[in-house]
Amino acid sequence: MKNNIRDLRAEKQLTQGDLAEAVGVSRQTINAIEKEKFDPSLPTAFRIARLFGRTIEEVFRYEEV
Amino acid sequence: MKNNIRDLRAEKQLTQGDLAEAVGVSRQTINAIEKEKFDPSLPTAFRIARLFGRTIEEVFRYEEV
DNA sequence: GACATTTGTTAAATATTGTTTACATTTGTC
DNA sequence: GACAAATGTAAACAATATTTAACAAATGTC
Numbered sequence: 108m109k110n111n112i113r114d115l116r117a118e119k120q121l122t123q124g125d126l127a128e129a130v131g132v133s134r135q136t137i138n139a140i141e142k143e144k145f146d147p148s149l150p151t152a153f154r155i156a157r158l159f160g161r162t163i164e165e166v167f168r169y170e171e172v
Numbered sequence: 173m174k175n176n177i178r179d180l181r182a183e184k185q186l187t188q189g190d191l192a193e194a195v196g197v198s199r200q201t202i203n204a205i206e207k208e209k210f211d212p213s214l215p216t217a218f219r220i221a222r223l224f225g226r227t228i229e230e231v232f233r234y235e236e237v
Numbered sequence: 238g239a240c241a242t243t244t245g246t247t248a249a250a251t252a253t254t255g256t257t258t259a260c261a262t263t264t265g266t267c
Numbered sequence: 268g269a270c271a272a273a274t275g276t277a278a279a280c281a282a283t284a285t286t287t288a289a290c291a292a293a294t295g296t297c
Contacts, residue, residue, distance in 0.1 A: 108214065108215065112174035122243095122272085122273060122274085122275080123273075123274065124272095124274095132255070132256080133255075133256055133257070134273095134274090135255090135256075135257080135258095135275090135276085136204065136254090136255055136256070138274065138275065138276085139175060139255085139275095139276095141274095142274095142275080142276095144276095145253075145254060145255085146213065146214040146215060146253095146254080147214060147215065147254080147255090148211065148213070148214070148254065148255075148283075148284090149173065149211045149214055149217050149228075149232065149234075150173065150211060150234060151254095151255085152214050152217075153232075153234035154234075157234075157236075162227060162228070162229055163214075163227070163228045164227055164228065164229075166217075167214065169214075169215060169219075169222075187242080187243060187244085188244065189242095189243080189244095190241075197284095197285070197286085198285070198286055198287075199243095199244090200245095200246085200286075200287080200288095201284080201285055201286075203244070203245065203246085204284090204285090206244095207244095207245075209246095210283070210284065210285090210286080211283090211284085213246080213253075213283095213284060213285085213286095216284085216285090217266095221257095226285085
């Protein structure tokens with residue numbers, strides 16, 4: 108799973124901590140998702156996308172196995 | 173999280189077993205998601221949406237807490 | 238009504254994801 | 268270079284997703 112959270116976050120000038128607070132997860136969780144250590148849960152993905160005013164497909168890109 | 177997998181599945185005349193196989197999860201997982209027992213992972217949500225030719229937002233509806 | 242198919246459900250076990258804590262590294266500013 | 272802010276990372280744990288197996292209930296067909 109790829110994502111462009113880093114760019115979207117930069118656009119809005121939010122730190123990982125800002126985003127974490129807005130989304131309701133820990134800063135380390137945002138960091139891990141951003142660094143693509145693991146995928147967020149579907150609810151978390153929805154909250155992230157919504158926060159940026161984007162669809163999930165615009166934020167995350169799934170590459171078929 | 174709400175979803176309309178049941179209707180989409182009916183449109184395509186797929187059984188839960190058919191969908192499970194196409195998506196790559198167990199039939200019970202499809203049943204549980206369909207009955208909204210729990211949310212799928214993000215990759216599974218992507219595969220389900222893709223299979224129906226829909227976006228995740230068209231298949232799943234997230235209601236803010 | 239017998240039969241096959243589909244769906245619902247439950248329990249236990251496993252895998253994956255999210256949180257916390259703590260510390261290290263990087264980056265920017267003075 | 269000192270300092271603060273931001274980011275990276277890791278281990279332990281908590282929470283959730285998924286599988287497997289088994290059986291019950293519903294549905295459709297003959």
